[in-house]
Amino acid sequence: MSKNQLNVILTGGTGTLGSQIIFELLKQENIKTIFLSVRQKKGKSATSRIKTILESAAAPEFISKNKGTILNKIKVLDMDAFFKPENFLSKTESNFFIHSAGSVNLSTDISQKEIIYNGVFEFTKNVFDTFSSFITKFTYISTAFSIGNIGGLIGNDYHSEKIPKYRNFYEEYKHLTERFLLKKGKEKNIDIQILRPSVLGGNIFKKSTYFVSNYMVYYLLGKFFYKNPLNDNSIRIAANFKTGLNIIPVDYVAKVITSVFDKKIEQLNIVHSKSTNIVTGMSKIIKTVDFNNFTFLNSSSGGLLLEGKNRLESIYYNTIGLHLNQYLISDPYEYDTTLLESIVPIPKYNIEDYLEDTIRYAKARKFRGEKW
Incomplete structure (x- = not known):
């Protein structure tokens, strides 16, 4: 490998964020090979799933124009091959690992605790232990919410500044995984990096504006009311009127x-750097999918204990509301983005219009994600 060249190992490449990371990595000339771990899915091989992403309408134009070169730069590995790094990595090269794999599960049901623990912590531990002797650096994609409901101004250091207040097992085990990696990194002399996105929204840049491959988190609220068969029912939604919804493209x-x-x-x-007010943001989401029979209750305890729920309210608070409720009533917070803005400035746009536009985009596609 020539001077300054490196390899990147990426997990989660078929995910909402991972596919965009692939596009960006392919732009970097100093990357020799991108190793992608991909599961077979519904009869589609690991390689065919990646080809579908590279040939999608969301892919940058330079990929289609340089398809041969691009394909030579990527090595797709199914899960069995992936967990044998001695077959494809050299300890003499600079190998950077970006661990972006993982699914979001905000359940507080005790029956989900072990499932979330295994999916978040144990899987990452297994990956790190397997690759630790082959890598220069390990980057872990965590979540900005792993500190929990602490409110106030939130900085980048989640391991010395404030005591976390977890809202669910997902946050707790994301934070646990961060602690594990930081500790093990020092023991093994491997650089560890923790990157924490907030809620992911559709693209903001000109290519495929508002595109997102899977409609999750705030999109699920829009999807719930878009498919709502009980339009004659009204709904009361509990929220802390002072809190916000932080969405990042x-x-x-x-x-x-x-x-x-x-x-x-x-x-x-x-x-x-700014959050959309929770009432303003949710109103835009719900109205954009043509549901208007709703009111908000200013609450710090949530709506799960609302008396006299109608059928729509019962369905909401037993499904999506069960998971979102804890965020809707969170303490007001904001993030210190000084360091972030010095690296890649946040694009300038109206955050409320963006929220509405991303929901309108999803609605036009009936909230159907990409089949990768």
Whole structure:
């Protein structure tokens, strides 16, 4: 490998964020090979899933124009091959690991505790232990919410500044995983980097504006009311009128990750400098999908104990509301984005219009994600 060239191992490449990370990594000439771990899915091989991403309408134009070169730069590995790094990595090369794999599960049901623990902590531990002797650096994609409901001004250091107040097992085990990696990194002399995006929204840059491959988190609220068969029912939604919804475009997040994965930055929140007021934001989401029979209750305890729920309210608070409720009533907070803005400035746009536009984009596609 020539001077300054490096390899990148990426997990989660078929995910909402991972696919955008692939696009950004392919722009970097100093990367020799991108190793992608991909599961077979519904009869599609690991390689065919990646080809579908590279040939999608969301892919940058330079990929289709340089398809042969691009394909030579990527090595797709199914899960069995992936966990045998001695077959494809050399300890004499600079190998950077970006661990972006993982699914979001905000459940507080005790029956989900072990599932979330295994999916978040144990899987990451297994990955790190397997690759630790082959890598120069390990970048972990965590979540800006792993500190929990602490409120106030939130900085990038989640391991010395404030005591976390977890809202669910997902936050707790994301934070546990961060602690594990920081400790093991020092023991094994491997650089560890923790990057924490907030809620992912659709693309903001000109190519495929508002595109996102999977409609999750705030999109699920829009999807719930879009498919609502009980339009004659009203609904009361409990929220802390002072809190906000922090959404960051997924393509911006990918740009930041690929700008810092080889830099000396240990912890960084990839968030917007401003949050949309929870009532204003949720109103835009719900109205954009043509549901208008709703009211908000200013509450710090939530709506799960509302008396006299109608059928729609019962369904909401037993499904999506069960998971979102804890965030809707969170303490007001904001993020210190000084370091982030010095690396990749946050694009300038109206955050309320963006929220509405991303929901309108999803609605036009009936909230159907990409089949990768």
